[in-house]
Amino acid sequence: xxxxxxxxxxxxxxxxxxxxxxxxxxxxxxxxxxxxxxxxxxxxxxxxxxxxxxxxxxxxxxxxxxxxxxxxxxxxxxxxxxxxxxxxxxxxxxxxxxxxxxxxxxxxxxxxxxxxxxxxxxxxxxxxxxxxxxxxxxxxxxxxxxxxxxxxxxxxxxxxxxxxxxxxxxxxxxxxxxxxxxxxxxxxxxxxxxxxxxxxxxxxxxxxxxxxxxxxxxxxxxxxxxxxxxxxxxxxxxxxxxxxxxxxxxxxxxxxxxxxxxxxxxxxxxxxxxxxxxxxxxxxxxxxxxxxxxxxxxxxxxxxxxxxxxxxxxxxxxxxxxxxxxxxxxxxxxxxxxxxxxxxxxxxxxxxxxxxxxxxxxxxxxxxxxxxxx
Ligand SMILES: Cc1ncc(COP(=O)(O)O)c(C=O)c1O
Numbered sequence: 524x525x526x527x528x529x530x531x532x533x534x535x536x537x538x539x540x541x542x543x544x545x546x547x548x549x550x551x552x553x554x555x556x557x558x559x560x561x562x563x564x565x566x567x568x569x570x571x572x573x574x575x576x577x578x579x580x581x582x583x584x585x586x587x588x589x590x591x592x593x594x595x596x597x598x599x600x601x602x603x604x605x606x607x608x609x610x611x612x613x614x615x616x617x618x619x620x621x622x623x624x625x626x627x628x629x630x631x632x633x634x635x636x637x638x639x640x641x642x643x644x645x646x647x648x649x650x651x652x653x654x655x656x657x658x659x660x661x662x663x664x665x666x667x668x669x670x671x672x673x674x675x676x677x678x679x680x681x682x683x684x685x686x687x688x689x690x691x692x693x694x695x696x697x698x699x700x701x702x703x704x705x706x707x708x709x710x711x712x713x714x715x716x717x718x719x720x721x722x723x724x725x726x727x728x729x730x731x732x733x734x735x736x737x738x739x740x741x742x743x744x745x746x747x748x749x750x751x752x753x754x755x756x757x758x759x760x761x762x763x764x765x766x767x768x769x770x771x772x773x774x775x776x777x778x779x780x781x782x783x784x785x786x787x788x789x790x791x792x793x794x795x796x797x798x799x800x801x802x803x804x805x806x807x808x809x810x811x812x813x814x815x816x817x818x819x820x821x822x823x824x825x826x827x828x829x830x831x832x833x834x835x836x837x838x839x840x841x842x843x844x845x846x847x848x849x850x851x852x853x854x855x856x857x858x859x860x861x862x863x864x865x866x867x868x869x870x871x872x873x874x875x876x877x878x879x880x881x882x883x884x885x886x887x888x889x890x891x892x893x894x895x896x897x
Pocket of ligand 1: 571572624625626627628630651654696700727729730756757758759765769770
């Protein structure tokens with residue numbers, strides 16, 4: 524403890540967070556944090572769809588208490604109660620639920636499964652290009668890309684038309700990322716039922732909790748009847764567990780057994796106890812949703828003021844049309860101490876922005892106004 528004094532260490536909270544933040548970019552950077560100044564070196568992070576409020580107090584307390592079980596494998600038996608809680612919430616038997624160290628672990632394992640079994644990935648474009656796509660690229664798996672429709676939503680008819688017999692898995696991110704649109708629930712359900720007779724259908728529901736579109740439906744109920752349908756969820760977003768790492772897979776017992784047989788990771792016990800507390804903490808989740816909606820509204824008002832097209836979001840980020848190359852926009856906004864989304868080809872004159880806190884979104888629109896409209 525040379526940089527951080529013993530007193531700072533003991534009091535924790537803002538003082539400690541502040542020093543870590545400045546030293547290592549370790550804390551959510553926000554203009555609401557006293558003493559923090561956004562800089563290009565230590566920017567507000569509006570780039571990775573993280574939850575800027577951090578884990579809930581209840582989850583934090585549960586994780587802290589769970590350290591007493593840190594010496595026990597599986598954190599002294601957290602997996603059972605966590606699986607049960609999620610199964611009850613999603614109204615499926617526990618045998619159709621699995622826990623992982625973030626949903627990314629399941630995404631990668633599914634890519635590995637495809638690599639081992641052979642065949643292509645059919646996916647919309649653009650979609651979430653990290654983890655599943657990245658891992659599958661490194662295994663040399665071929666893709667069939669289907670452009671999104673004119674309204675930038677995933678075009679299920681076009682996806683069906685693009686299917687060929689050598690497709691092993693269809694990847695559908697719902698809400699999609701980087702474009703937070705959703706597919707119509709009934710239509711998607713029919714698509715999953717039909718196409719899962721031919722190949723695996725993988726629905727990634729990472730942003731499910733933020734959905735406001737009344738036509739949305741989760742595909743979890745299908746997994747008990749359709750053995751080729753697999754769904755993932757994550758605690759990384761509304762629960763702010765991106766660094767803690769908890770995710771879930773939903774599938775038939777055969778599907779989950781296959782995934783588990785290929786996985787190499789193990790799950791952190793305190794993280795599982797924390798997740799149990801967090802999923803029960805609806806007050807915190809509602810707070811995050813309220814703040815997310817406030818931040819989005821600031822961006823919508825700004826886009827309308829400047830006649831810029833934008834997507835009404837079903838997530839903790841959105842996509843708006845800058846009309847400029849995204850790399851240039853990124854670089855010019857970074858000068859103001861804000862990091863926003865990477866380029867998402869082929870929509871290179873649109874930009875993804877994570878909502879962060881409303882105060883940070885306000886800071887962003889003022890910086891954008893200064894940089895591009897004055
Ligand atoms: C669509 C989507 N799926 C999966 C993930 C991976 O989430 P995690 O591995 O943190 O559960 C992300 C992360 O941003 C995402 O955007």
